Amino acid sequence: MHYLIGNLGHLSVITAFVSALLSSFAYWKATTLAEIEKKTSWLENGRFAFYVHVTSVLAVVACLFVIIYSHYFEYHYAYSHSSLHLPAQYMLSCFWEGQEGSFLLWMFWHAVIGIVLIKTQKTWEAPTMVVFTLVQAFLGSMILGVVIPVIDLKLGSSPFILLRDAMDDPIFKIQPDFIPKDGNGLNALLQNYWMVIHPPTLFLGFALTLPPFAFCIAGLWQKRYVEWVKPALPWSLLGGGILGLGILMGGIWAYETLNFGGYWNWDPVENAVYVPWLILIASIHTMITYKNSGTALKSSIILVIAVFVLLLYSTFLARSGILGDASVHSFTDLGLSGQLLIYLLFFMLVAIALAIVRWKEIPSSEKEVSTYSREFWIFLGAVTLCLMGFQVLLPTSIPVYNKIISMFGGTSNLAPPADQVGFYSKFQLWFGVAVAFISGTGQFFWWKKIDKEKLKAELLTPILITLLIFALIIAVAKVYNIPYLILTLAGVYLIVSNLKVLFALVKLNPKLSGGAVAHIGIGMMLIGVMFSAGYSRVVSLNQNGMLILKDAPTEFNRDNLLLFINEPRSMAGYDIEYRGERLEPRHKSGYINKNDVELTFDPFKVIATKDIVFQTKQLYKAKDTIEIYPENTFYEIELRKEGKLAATLFPRVQINPAMGGFIASPDIRRKMTSDLYTHVSLPMSREEEPEWGKPDEVKVRANEEFFINSKYSAALEEVTRIEEIEGIKIEGEDVAVQATIKVQGEHEAYYAKPIFLIKGKTQVGRLPDEINDLGIRITLLNIVPETNEFLLGINARQKDWVVVKALEKPYINILWLGTFVLMIGFGMAMVRRFKDYSANQD
């Protein structure tokens, strides 16, 4: 038992919590006291306490990581999220698979950003750090794991809880020091590189919404209603970029790992982060408007507060268990819902109260905004983004309404829409169109002074170019669906109008072009989404009219392709051929043919029976022991075009008998214009003994050609006497001979080595040998010395097979490319605003 590390960790959590509170108090004093001397000393106290806090957070992270990395399965966290065989890079995923770890990750980023604020801010440090440290105290309380004695209230769930305290297994009564030999392991779907980088990115995005909120609150509190916008804006831009990237990474993970064939499912948990992101983007726009023209300050305040509150709300939705009946993301309920609710309500109510108290003092511009001004269009865009978020938020919150109604004694049986994707898409599509048209048009007002006549002149060329490109796209891609047509038109318009601005800016001042670049990215994403989601089509159509499975649903028989090993079929202009089951070695990249290894007692190890070559590279020598992942099987599938190999795909299947099913992950053939997305929809079961057909007997001489199944040319190459069989020596009068039969398969020659054994002169034993890929088994039945002939028995079974489904996702690369462009745009805008701010800071 390793008690020290857990106690150290727990102590650090408590220190982190207490130091955050102390720091908060000190910064509060530093903000409110008038005397300079006292102010400074409190400021130093606050800073010191914050550094203690940061150190403790790092210590908590380190302790938890040591527990996971050293496989201390006496701890619940290590036991339930990790296992001995988990590769090192996924230890990181274990860290944030649990709720406690993800709270910790969030705190970690806040701590980092807090240090940046302390180092860079002068007058803002004290009030913003009050907000920061309070948030940290709330987050710290989530992982405290302390019971307050008198009222018997449990605060937080500690990641350092011992297994025996978390579980009630009888073994702990008999043997309190019991430590399981292995952990439960990480959910196989999370063993993916995206799951290593998606959570940290997402939580960094979460954390980056705190600085704007803190500046806004500090501004309201300190009556610096105007000044807070400047330092807050670059953080919002950074947050908008990172949070967007984090959300998309989740989508890419789903696309590559889950086999629903898409990247976004409109699940409540996904929606819960999408909404704050939309509002964050809206807030960036109103803040820019304010900086340029002095309008929209009040909207900026409302939106910046809303972003942070919505983020807390999304945390509440995702982690309190309230979505339990509504979401496929099953979150383990840690019993923190009360604490999460207080966290949400505290910041919501304080921020709203502060805003109401100060509302009248906030300067606002009374002048009417002209329709022909940039501000008007930006504001219209921000409003559209808010409505877009509202449309998602409203149904996502249905479980919350039910809860509230039942709290007041009522009953409500409202459930979220059953067809989430259809429901949300039909609205979000039109909002996307509106956003594109508004922001495309808004760009023409870049140089403020413009009137109706001038606008017409400005618009003419871009509209013509838009229509031209639009016509081209329709002609090439054959889009006929009206909503999709309009979305495409909107996307093209957005790109063209921003390109126009971009060209003008590049000559003038390239630093200012971040916005235009970001908008081009959005336009590309809209078009990419439209194509890849709207025109995704099944290409693995079963055209030979034969049912794959009698009792399977019609769709299954229509949309799937049954592939027998080494028998090509045609699909979507390719010849598709299944080449067999493969294993993935742990320490080298490549795949191993299952026929080339033999199993050992350790399921994680196999031994090579011959030199293993993968795509002309030798991976292993014969007799090498290879570490593998036993639960993963890959199905090698070749795609050929006009006889030439176009791609080799390795879709994966994870078979987990304990979980009662199989999990298929796709492999994706990426081309410029489309992705071919292939996954196994039914693997062949290896559990049951195959049904062998009646034996076929052939009498052959050495080196005489014969045919098996009347299609495989075969020859008996030699018959030799052997001294041992599978390590057992043959002694005395016993005689064993082994025949080597070469069978020419579709792609390669196989060797079968059946054995014929004579025991004590009278007893005969026959050990048949199987050629898996050909589905045949050869037995050496008899030897006729008089004629030098050998009698072979050949059984056949159904050849190995796999059922696959393939989808074509046209132009999905436009979506990824658009994301990339969007991120560049965010980056450019952020750099500009940070420089702008630091240049002007007094």
Place this chain on the structure above:
Amino acid sequence: MLSRKLIILMKKSHMLAIGVIAVAIVIIISTAGDASTYVNFDQAYRLASNGSSTQVHVVGELPKDAAGNIQGLENSEDKLSFSFTLIDDNNKEQKVYYNEPMPPDFTKSEKVVVIGLYESDRFIAKKILLKCPSKYNEQKLNATI
């Protein structure tokens, strides 16, 4: 003419506000219209026999024996679809059919939510949401002891 004058008199911000409210109302109405409901099996059956083809949510428990094995679970031979028994809040037992492979973790779940509808006398689930036991309810160690 009057209406035109009225529009001119109105400030642009007011028009925008009216537009926002209008869109918001549309969103609210459509959400209410497209929302599904949580019902029990009897209600679901009544809905379907009245000709409704909208999918509903039914929350239920999986019956388990003393050893914790789920009762009434039947995997089809090809493991492509499966059926199971679900007991709703009214203690009504109902066989549920699902035309997809069994979701991972299904056997670990206690409560599940099925989204689907009755087709004749069978409840066909189009989607299954699993509710896994919470951290402090999971009281058994796995087999690797």
